[in-house]
Amino acid sequence: MKAGVVIAVDLGGTNLRLGAIDAAGRVLVRARARMGPHRRKRTLLEEICSRIRHFEREARACGRIEAVSLGFAGYTDAERGLIYFAPNLGGLGNIDVGPYLGKRLELPVFVDNDANCAAIGEYFKGAGRSVHSLFVFTLGTGVGGGFVVKGDIWRGAHGTAGEIGHTIVMAGGPRCTCGNRGCLEAFTSATAIVREYRRRKRGRGAGVRVKPAGKAGRGKAGVLGATAGELTARRVADLARHGDRAALGALDYAAKGLGIGIANIFNLLDPELILIGGGVSRAGSVLLKPAIQEARSIIYPPLAPRLRVKRAALGDDAALIGAARLAFAALKNR
Numbered sequence: 001m002k003a004g005v006v007i008a009v010d011l012g013g014t015n016l017r018l019g020a021i022d023a024a025g026r027v028l029v030r031a032r033a034r035m036g037p038h039r040r041k042r043t044l045l046e047e048i049c050s051r052i053r054h055f056e057r058e059a060r061a062c063g064r065i066e067a068v069s070l071g072f073a074g075y076t077d078a079e080r081g082l083i084y085f086a087p088n089l090g091g092l093g094n095i096d097v098g099p100y101l102g103k104r105l106e107l108p109v110f111v112d113n114d115a116n117c118a119a120i121g122e123y124f125k126g127a128g129r130s131v132h133s134l135f136v137f138t139l140g141t142g143v144g145g146g147f148v149v150k151g152d153i154w155r156g157a158h159g160t161a162g163e164i165g166h167t168i169v170m171a172g173g174p175r176c177t178c179g180n181r182g183c184l185e186a187f188t189s190a191t192a193i194v195r196e197y198r199r200r201k202r203g204r205g206a207g208v209r210v211k212p213a214g215k216a217g218r219g220k221a222g223v224l225g226a227t228a229g230e231l232t233a234r235r236v237a238d239l240a241r242h243g244d245r246a247a248l249g250a251l252d253y254a255a256k257g258l259g260i261g262i263a264n265i266f267n268l269l270d271p272e273l274i275l276i277g278g279g280v281s282r283a284g285s286v287l288l289k290p291a292i293q294e295a296r297s298i299i300y301p302p303l304a305p306r307l308r309v310k311r312a313a314l315g316d317d318a319a320l321i322g323a324a325r326l327a328f329a330a331l332k333n334r
């Protein structure tokens with residue numbers, strides 16, 4: 001008899017990835033789909049459900065399906081299987097995705113934040129193996145984070161610990177999708193890098209002009225994503241490697257925010273290792289080198305030599321592997 005598999009789902013702002021994963025963390029088969037824009041919870045839930053159903057046949061060929069485990073880019077309640085708020089999916093909130101999918105698919109369903117899943121994935125199979133404590137930054141359409149201590153996610157009192165993307169790295173700085181100003185996400189997400197590059201190309205110089213604080217509105221940058229038009233953060237990184245001044249400036253600006261974020265995490269939590277993952281981390285040294293330099297220059301000085309920062313190892317599979325790992329662990333404890 002074949003061993004069991006978990007269908008892991010990584011639901012981001014624009015894409016949905018699926019994987020059938022065994023208990024050893026091997027991705028046996030994977031698929032990917034582009035998510036349509038949704039203004040209503042019901043249509044969003046129906047699309048997620050039908051994508052999983054389409055994938056079930058392929059997954060079943062790999063083994064008995066034990067559960068579905070969904071990593072989601074937003075605030076989640078892992079205990080109740082709830083998405084509190086989805087800034088990159090039209091700002092929908094209070095989505096009962098766990099109970100809905102459980103009923104429709106007749107399987108146990110687990111829900112967690114995608115960065116938590118990525119952190120567990122890296123701890124289990126990636127660059128964070130065998131460390132005591134690990135903080136993972138995920139730099140994508142938005143910015144997330146997950147903190148793992150001795151193999152467990154630290155979730156905090158309300159399940160939302162680790163949301164590094166909405167910590168402030170510049171008071172009064174650029175507007176974030178959450179409505180606040182100066183969040184890390186408004187510096188180092190793919191969306192922010194593209195926006196900063198365009199600003200510099202238009203000849204407006206460095207940084208973001210700060211307007212007087214007005215009514216806090218939700219920006220549309222996260223909804224549009226970094227792929228709006230032809231330009232992507234990956235393209236900006238390529239341009240930077242070829243010496244484009246505006247692109248280098250945009251990545252330096254992103255690195256400054258990231259460096260402050262890394263320093264804050266290190267001062268606060270003292271993790272043994274910090275990993276940088278997500279699509280934006282593919283920019284490589286053009287982003288990470290100045291970010292680590294910035295972090296070292298502002299960390300509480302006696303601690304600076306202890307800082308260890310690396311690129312995450314699992315790429316797009318991190319959240320899938322972590323989501324599956326969380327599901328296998330939960331099933332075992334039932």
Ligand SMILES: [Zn+2]
Nearest residue numbers: 166176178183
């Ligand atoms: Zn924010």
